[in-house]
Structures are given as C-alpha cells and as structure tokens.
Amino acid sequence: MQMTDPRPLLSGQGLSKTYGKLRAVDGVDIAVQPGEALGIVGPNGAGKTTLFGALAGAFPVSAGVIRLDGAPITTLPAHRRCALGIARTHQVPRPFLGMTVFENVQVAARAGGGLDDRASVARAAQILGATGLGDVANRPAGALGLLDRKRLEVARALATNPRILLLDEIGGGLTEAELEVLIALILDLKAQGMTVIWIEHILHALLKVIDRLICMAEGRVLAEGAPRAVMADAAVRAAYLGSDPE
Amino acid sequence: MTDTRLRPLPRADRLLIGAAALLLAVLALAPVYASALVIDKLTQLGIYVLMAVMWNLLAGYAGLVSVGQQAFVGLGGYAMVRLVETGLGPFPALLVAPLLVAAVAWLLSSFVLRLRIGEFAIAMWVLAEVFRALVMTDPLVQGETGTSLVVLNAYDPQTRRLAIYWIALASAAAVLVAAYRLLSGRLGAESQAIRDDEEAAASVGVSTFRVKRVIFALAAGGCALAGTLWLASAITFQPRTGFGIQWTVFMLFMVLTGGLGTFLGPVVGAVFLIALQEIFGDFGAWYLFGIGAVAIGFALFLPRGLVGAWIDHSGREPLARRRVLDDACQTPPAP
Structure with missing residues (x-):
C-alpha cells in the first residue's frame, strides 16, 4: 500500500465530498505515479465518480488536498486543471449535442490543448482517426450510438493533450469486440507514457491494462494493491455482496 | 497531418453573403428613393436587429437567458444623456455610451454570472429596476419626467434623420459581421459548448466564466447602442420607457419567432416584428393581443422559429459556419 516513489503525478490526501449528511467520498487517499495505470472498482454508490469529479475540479471538495506534480491544485477550477494536463471522460457520455463530432474534438484541442485554429484542426483529425471516429467526423454528436459516444469522450479528453487520463466506465454497454478496440487504444496510450486512472466494472478488461487496483466502498478505500490480491481480499468480495465480480 | 483542410463555405452561403452585401448597398441609398416615414421604419428595424442579435448571442449561443436586457438599453440612453451634459457631441456620445455600459456589464458579470440560470434571468430583471430607480434620482432626469437631448435640435430634422439612419444601418451590419466572425471562431465554439x-x-x-463574461459584456454594449440610437431618434429620455420590460419582450419575441441559436433567426424575427407592428399598429391595444397570440402560436406550432423550421425542412442551416472536415483526410476506423 505504501508508495515507493515519493513524487506521484497526481495525488489526493484525505479527500472528502459531502452532500448534506451523505459522505459520497470520505477521507480517500489516492496517488498515481507517472506512466502508471491505476484501476478503481467498487459497487455502485461507492464514490468512484465523485472522486473523479473532485480530482478533475468539477466541484470543490469538502476536505483534503489534491496535488499535481507536488503542487496543490485543490482550489483550481476544472478548466485550469485541464490545461495542466488532467482530462476526464464522463460515465454517461456528455457530448456537445449541438456540434458535430469534429467540432466537439476541435473545441477541446483549442481550449484545453491550447492549440491555434490550424493546429487544433490537425490534432482533432488525427485523434478522430486514432479513436475510430473518422467516418462520423461531420455527423452531429447527438446522432452517435453508445460506442461512438464513449469513443468521443475519449477523443475529446485526448484532444486536450493530457498527462493523465481519468476514464469513467468507458467499457460498459460495449460488445466484446468493441471492448477489445478500446483496450488496444488504452494500452497504446499507456505504451506512450500516458498515466491512466480507470474506473470500470468489467474486470477482465481492466486487468489487461492496470498495474494497480483500488477497491472503494461507501466513499472509502477498502483495499489497494496488486490487482489479483485486491480482488481476492475478503472485504472486497463482501462489498460486492457475495456476487462474483468477474 | 498536412492534408487536413476545412471545406470552403458552401455556394449557397456565398450567394447569401453576396445578396446581403447588395441589400446593404440598396439600404444605404434608401434616402435617395424612400420617404422620411420609411427611413424611420428602417431605422427602427436596424435597432431591432441589434437587440435581437444581442439577445440571440446571449441566450441562443451562450445559454444565458436574461429578461433584464432593458437594463442596458436604459443605461445606454442615460449614459448618452450624461455624456452630452458634460459637453460631448451627441453623435460621439451615441457611440461612447455603449462602451461605458459594456464596462459596467463587465463589472456586474462578476456577480450575476455566478448565479444559476433561473436566478440569473430574474436577477437581471431586478437589476434593471434598480438601475431605473437610481437613474430617476438624478436631478438631470427629473424622476418620471425624463429629459430631452435638446442639443439634437441644433441639427435640421432631415440631416438628423439620415445620420441616425446610417449609424443604425452601419451598426446592425457591423454587429452581424462581428457576430458571424465571433461565432465561427474560438469564442463561438466555446460558447456553444457551454x-x-x-x-x-x-x-x-x-x-466558462471568461467566455460568458465576454459575451455578456458584448451583449450589454450592443443593447446600449440600441438604446442610444433609440434616444437619438426619439430625443426624449424617460426612465420608464428606457428601462421598460418591453425591450426584452421584443428581443425574446424576435429571437423565438426567428429561431433561437440560428445566425439568421434574429434578423428574420426583427423583420417579422416590424411587419406585425405595421399590421396590428392601427388596432390600438389589440396590437399587444395580436403579438401575444402570434407568440403563443409559435410556441405551439413552430417552436424552433421560422429559420429553425427552414433548417428542419431543408436539412442545412444557412450561414451556420459549421466546420467540416474534408473527406480527403478522414481516416478509416481502427481495425
């Protein structure tokens, strides 16, 4: 459980987010090393997505400190964190429905990636190709099916030229073949040195990519460590209410 | 990725822009062939276009629904009155006042843009009332009575009429070109994302805050310009009229009947409103009834407005400034 590297790329210490009496995230410590792929599992309502929101700056945390490269970013707004290299996808895809797929990605390349018009067009085109969205580039984002909407989430996040990618259940609802394409894409990004935190219910997909696993339940970290060891943990199995997580 | 290109503007759009330029020339020469009455109507149309484009920018593109834009129409008029009082000529004042109002809006935005959508809409209305009350305490305005820009009487009526007409026409054209460029650039894409x-x-x-702030200040300046143009043609400034809710009602009507979030919607809506005012204008109070009935009809049967209906029918939006990735550079999906 102890970090050997003293300087994680992104870390949160004592992170809490409360809504009234509900403690959605309750004193979570999390750290990811540069180039590492960290998986997060846990039953619904465990606070996984809320944790992502806190790391990405979608809302202020109730307590705790978030650091990027050692520097505190706890109070920075989401767009500043994006510019510093934190990109996220959303569990339920949130495309800009009034824009085309290409426009969705280009606006991200310009705003988050800090590119000028010409460079952002080139980057958007390249990313659309890499994520398999080239054929639907000029379609309205609202016309996309679920797989393409999930791909668009990834494409838009990548367009901001991130150092760390927060992936929120991008595998859910996909067929095995579609999942393989997505896994190949993430492995490719990882090979290029991308740091990844991936929330996912589909364990076999997750296990192909991640170096380390965290299991959350009721807003807390239940277990953390080597993926197989975490999944074998009695508390983790109990958190899934006896159901076989695989 | 050197082969990445953006598709050029469609032919239909280029024709439309050409036609618009021609129309502008024809309108600029209107004083040669049109009566004073027509010139006044065209001036009014220019002012309406200004207001409608501004409200569309705010609500249709940045999602900022305000029912208090009369705050800036009124402030524009008031700032002009004050500037003239300090000795500035009425025509320079007409153009400087909107800049001051945009600066006021820039400061205000720190507070109002932190509100949620419904709160923002109402807060703007409240602010308009607060500004009206404050302006009425200025001895120069004399409460309800208001004041007149008597300096404008120094110009003979026809010269004044034409000067105001040309400024209104140039303003409407400039605002349309500026909105077009803005919406096809980074700010436009970002505001639509918001x-x-x-x-x-x-x-x-x-x-998000910076984008909304820029658009909020721009829209305020545009409404203030409409306010100064109105004051210049009406000469009399009365707080109840200047800060009247009717301005925002007109803006809403024009944008909703024309087509919210479409580039041409506000222009079509402005022409439509002027036409309705001509038709119902002779029926006294029935005029308001008629306008209201038309608004309800649109809400029920043409919720996307005239331009919206055209887009649904034809499948493409005129002057939408969609960025289209050229076929040549599309990569096949990953295997």
Missing part, C-alpha cells in the same frame, strides 16, 4: 453542457465544457479546458 450552452450544450457547461460542466463538460469546463472539463475540456473551456474557461
């Missing part, structure tokens, strides 16, 4: 999903926009690096 309108579609503000949180997602922030997550891809859009500085």
